[in-house]
Amino acid sequence: MNFTKGSELINICKEKNLKISEVMLAREVNLSNSTEEEILNKISISLEIMKSSIEKGLTEDVRSISGLTGGDAKKIKARREKEKPVCGFLMSKAISYSMAVLEVNAAMGKIVAAPTAGSSGILPAALFVLAEEYSLTDNQLIDGILTASGIGMIISRNATVAGAEGGCQAETGSAAAMAAAAIVELMGGSPQAALHAASISMKNVLGLVCDPIAGLVEAPCEKRNAIGVSNALISAEMALAGVESIIPFDEVVDAMLKVGRSLPFQLRESALGGLAATPTGIRISKEILGK
């Protein structure tokens, strides 16, 4: 039951009448010689880490070594509790959850790379806002992780999830695509709709550069995780309503790789271009690395 392309995954789902998460679980059993139970237990450990990283970022005093990030997730939570959130409670929560994880990551806390550390806030934020809003169980969230991993696997296999290779589109774009597909399945959408959501998410950030200040996984990464989870929610909403991506998922993934390859070295995690190369970016870099 192996596959490398989105189209093959959809065919397997159709032929066997399975969800993406079910295909991924069966595939993993084959690949790893582990039982379903062992695999699900291992994922539940990841889910638990995701949950505690959100909680930690929202409740504890989290600050990075550089001092660039920390405390912003809490600000969003505090505003939501006192005043009316501009984009609704669900979106406000999603934004703060994703930022909480990135702040914990920058402060040398424990996270799950999904698919990378720099994009690790998007999938947990999407899963846990949905869980709270619609009372989903941990087992359902584990299915969400399985579905997300299917999308991430196809992107890793056919393109890249590394910022150094493909820019931020490959990191937060991939994470958003993974989260969007998970949301669609959790909300009862079809595998086809899940792939449309993944395609839309990726298309929304095609060309996004990776330009971290001082080369650190902090800024603008944290805010781009907030945009990433919003992107996933928006794309899932479209796909669940029957909106389709005009370009099929596999072609979007190919396009992402080609765009990534055409990005100059300066805009692929080298901290030599974009925001990292602004006067302020350079000043901050000197202050931090000169420490």
Added chain:
Amino acid sequence: MKDYSIFDVVGPNMIGPSSSHTAGACKIGKIAYKLARGDIKSVTFMLHGSFAKTYRGHGTDKALVGGILGFDADDERIKHSFIIAEEKGIKAEFHEVDLGEVHPNTVKIIITKNDQSKTEITGSSIGGGNIKIIEIDGVQLEFTGEYPTLLVPHKDMPGAIAKTTAILSQHKINIAFMRVYRHDKGNNAFMIIETDNPIYTEVINDIKAVENVINVYLVTII
């Protein structure tokens, strides 16, 4: 091409902030720890390339020391590894160096043990928390630590390899990859054996007894 597991995509579980600069660094440190087998007095880290430029901001230094203490990449004690090392009386120092034509995220670790013996190990963090070891005690080699891995220093003499693999066969251990390296003919050599099955102490002791085998190290990070 490699078949990605779901845990390659959603994972690793790790201490931030960077899979290559933090998680990978910790794994290289842990292999050095396994090679030294405890009793460490001091450690010198020679940081190359991006490791040298950004190690403070990424906590690469804390992760390396965490590895030397035997911590895994998802151990929350990494953040406090300097204090823990100090409590154990282990001294650590860091130097920014040029190690030549190697991966940008490379570190050479020089361990001095309490008996004054030294172990040198060089490793690169090649992305996504994956690593490769490229040199041990002056011998260039390559392994990843992703499989149960035996490192067997031996004398470059006939029979050492055959007898070692025969022992693995007796214990029904399948060899996934195996390579042999040597300094010069008839002198110090290394076998690197990566297996599909776990390796128990009994196997290690059997191999240690083989003629011309100098030592046996299990350097797995999984």
